[in-house]
Amino acid sequence: MNLRTLRVFVEVVRQGGFSQAAEVVSLTQSSVSKAVRTLEDELGTPLLNRIGHKSELTAAGEIAYRRALVLLAERNDLIAEINELRDLKGGTLRIGLPPVGSGVLFAEMFATYRSRYPMVNIELIEHGSKKLCECLEAGEVDLAALLIPIDETFAYQEVRNEPLVVVLPSAHSLSRRKRMNFSDLADSPFILFDEGFALNALIMAACDRRGIVPRVTARSGQIDFIADLVAAGLGVAFLPRMLAQKHKHAGIALVPLEEPHTDWNIALAWRAGAHLPPAAMAWLDLAKELR
Structure with missing residues (x-):
């Protein structure tokens, strides 16, 4: 049973006959008759009583007609929903x-995206890189x-590349250096x-290349708090330049980090294929x- 056959059957009922239905569905009268016979053979029962040039529904035909209307309406709803999805409605x-x-990085993008596609629902989660990879792999x-x-295993599109600065x-004693x-x-x-933040891995890998084992005095996921800890004299920190400048205040100094392979290069990733x-x-x- 296919939707095309159901549509032909419905039109025969609506138009009151085979020749009238043939005009509506752009088929020959013999093709319309064959489609209805095919449906009757598949269901194992007559659906129409042919009376001259007119046709009337049998009891089974009444059921088939009612169900066919529902299936065709669902098909139209399916197409409309897919089109809305494609058109970002x-x-x-x-x-x-x-x-x-x-x-x-993304606040402006969210505002622009929302203004362009107000009907798209946005589901946002925030995690460190390790957990984000797991979420991506899990779909x-x-x-x-x-x-x-x-x-x-992921494809990606680059978004922003920023050098690190020392906070x-x-x-x-080194706060007035031009670079370090x-x-x-x-x-x-x-x-x-x-733990779990990818920036740590960049820093530790660079230290390892220099043969340095740093003494870590604190960890945090909040940039404001990290800047305050630096200002309080607890240690030095490392931030992408654009973030460091945004959080700069009188208690801290920013010095460019001249260290290979430590750029904060962020991308949008998705599962390859x-x-x-x-x-x-x-x-x-x-x-x-x-x-």
Whole structure:
């Protein structure tokens, strides 16, 4: 049983005959008759009583007609919903973002996206990089903002590349330096982000290349708190330049970090080979536009 056959049958009933229905569905009268016979053979019972040039429903035909109307209406609703999804008049954007830097990077994007696609529902989760990768692998989100390098199981589109700066207490002996590397900071205690934040891995890998084992005195997931801990003299921290400048205050100094392979290079990632819904594709297009 197919929907095309059901539509022919419904039109025969609506139009009161085969020749009239043939005009509506753009088929020959013999094709219309064959379609109805096929449906009757499939159901194992006559659906129409042929009386001259007119046709009347049998009891089974009444049931088939009522059910066919429902199925055809569902088909039309299905097409309308798919079209709405394609035209972004519906659907859901499921995106995962890290707590660090998302406001600076994505707040404007969210506002623009919402103004363009007000009918799209946005589901946002915030986690560190490790948890975001797990959510992406599990299909819980369509897109996630991750730091490069990114596992080869994911495809990605770059969003922003920022160098790191060293955040020091204003009174620190190195606070007036033009630039520095991790060797200069070998004796300074470090303040890092919480476990699971990808930025920590960049910092620790660079220290390892220098043969330095830093002494970590504190960890936090909040940039404001990290800046305050630095100002209080607890240690030095490392932030992407755009975030450090946003949180700069009188108690801290910012010095560029001259260290290879430590840039904060953030991208939007998705499962390689996965079908991205239109809402996610529109987000990627907007990210490219605003980059």
